Amino acid sequence: METRAGDPGAFARFDLTRVDSPAFVVDAAALRRNLRILADVRDRAGIKLLAALKAFSMWRVAPLLSDYLDGVCTSGLWEAKLAAERYGGEIATYCAGYKPDDLREICALSDHVIFNSPGQIARFADVIAAARAAGDRFDIGLRINPMYATGEVPRYDPCAPHSRLGFPVDQLTAAHLEGVSGLHFHSLCEQDFDPLRRTWDALRPRLEPYFGRLQWLNFGGGHHITRADYQREALIEFLIAVKADTGCEIYLEPGEAVALDAGILVGTVLDVHANGMAVAVTDISATCHMPDVIEAPYRPAMLGERADERDSVRLGGPSCLAGDVIGDYRLPQGCAPGTRFAFLDQAHYSMVKTTTFNGVPLPSIWLWDSESDALECVRTFAYEDFRDRLS
Numbered sequence: 001m002e003t004r005a006g007d008p009g010a011f012a013r014f015d016l017t018r019v020d021s022p023a024f025v026v027d028a029a030a031l032r033r034n035l036r037i038l039a040d041v042r043d044r045a046g047i048k049l050l051a052a053l054k055a056f057s058m059w060r061v062a063p064l065l066s067d068y069l070d071g072v073c074t075s076g077l078w079e080a081k082l083a084a085e086r087y088g089g090e091i092a093t094y095c096a097g098y099k100p101d102d103l104r105e106i107c108a109l110s111d112h113v114i115f116n117s118p119g120q121i122a123r124f125a126d127v128i129a130a131a132r133a134a135g136d137r138f139d140i141g142l143r144i145n146p147m148y149a150t151g152e153v154p155r156y157d158p159c160a161p162h163s164r165l166g167f168p169v170d171q172l173t174a175a176h177l178e179g180v181s182g183l184h185f186h187s188l189c190e191q192d193f194d195p196l197r198r199t200w201d202a203l204r205p206r207l208e209p210y211f212g213r214l215q216w217l218n219f220g221g222g223h224h225i226t227r228a229d230y231q232r233e234a235l236i237e238f239l240i241a242v243k244a245d246t247g248c249e250i251y252l253e254p255g256e257a258v259a260l261d262a263g264i265l266v267g268t269v270l271d272v273h274a275n276g277m278a279v280a281v282t283d284i285s286a287t288c289h290m291p292d293v294i295e296a297p298y299r300p301a302m303l304g305e306r307a308d309e310r311d312s313v314r315l316g317g318p319s320c321l322a323g324d325v326i327g328d329y330r331l332p333q334g335c336a337p338g339t340r341f342a343f344l345d346q347a348h349y350s351m352v353k354t355t356t357f358n359g360v361p362l363p364s365i366w367l368w369d370s371e372s373d374a375l376e377c378v379r380t381f382a383y384e385d386f387r388d389r390l391s
């Protein structure tokens, strides 16, 4: 899978020795740039825009997100609690499968509680009723599966055959919408505008009979709105038209677009030797720090990587996993023990996915503002963070 991000932005002039290693460095100015674009789309289209915490939940910058967006979307109780504690605005929670004990609290914290099937809504009718009787005010939503695949990679395609994500829209009847205020779908991943338009064209005839009874539609995430070549004018026109056509409030809940190109992961070469080619061990682990490198898979772009083919080095992590390989790179200043380097576009879906497998230390978290050059160490992790997760 090719990543289409990877613009170094202001990181091109960031001195990597200003932070410890490994370290995530997030640029507040880059975040503001993304948030301004998202807020502009929201305002001109007259919709609501939530940030998906699953992609980026560095809550130190929560006040910044709250300045621009309408709130956040969460994936279950823990993210909903984080949202309520740290973020402002609306909270929309969707989880593929709720547990009764969690749901009671989720209803108290969320503005929208979105279910994966009408069966769950029916099974939890008593929890919902009890929450409302206790004064909690929230809408019930249903995630539908549009059954219209637009993705390249089945692992990231909620419309792949036999997907568990969302109620298949061809089974939807008026009875399923009893007590339901809105419909949600999420079927895109790092996509342009056209797949959204095609998905809606496929869905619209199936949903039209229900337009009068629905208050909102949530088109999920996967919209790469802040990428330079995304078709934002077409998106705005489309959203205005869908809102007028359906009479519904429209929500988008992008994650990646919030933090696109807004952070790097800084690492250090620990050792270099030859095994048919130059190989280097670094303090960045693909499996512990950037698991999507293996899972997606993709090759993260390197800050300042040389274009020529000479002196390619295979970089891998310090773990025991043979497959803990990041890729083959031409480091800007050559590759020797102690050399610093950085991978681009690591603010989203890396920080939220780190693990301490093999006792590999977690990267610290730094906040830089490329406009003022202010740099702050937000969080470091210690041995105790590793130990205390295990018993």
Ligand SMILES: Cc1ncc(COP(=O)(O)O)c(C=O)c1O
Residues within 6 Å of the ligand: 052, 054, 055, 073, 094, 186, 188, 189, 190, 220, 221, 222, 223, 253, 254, 255, 256, 257
């Ligand atoms: C339900 C839902 N909403 C929003 C998102 C955010 O998507 P993205 O980060 O691709 O914009 C996801 C991602 O998996 C999702 O599953």
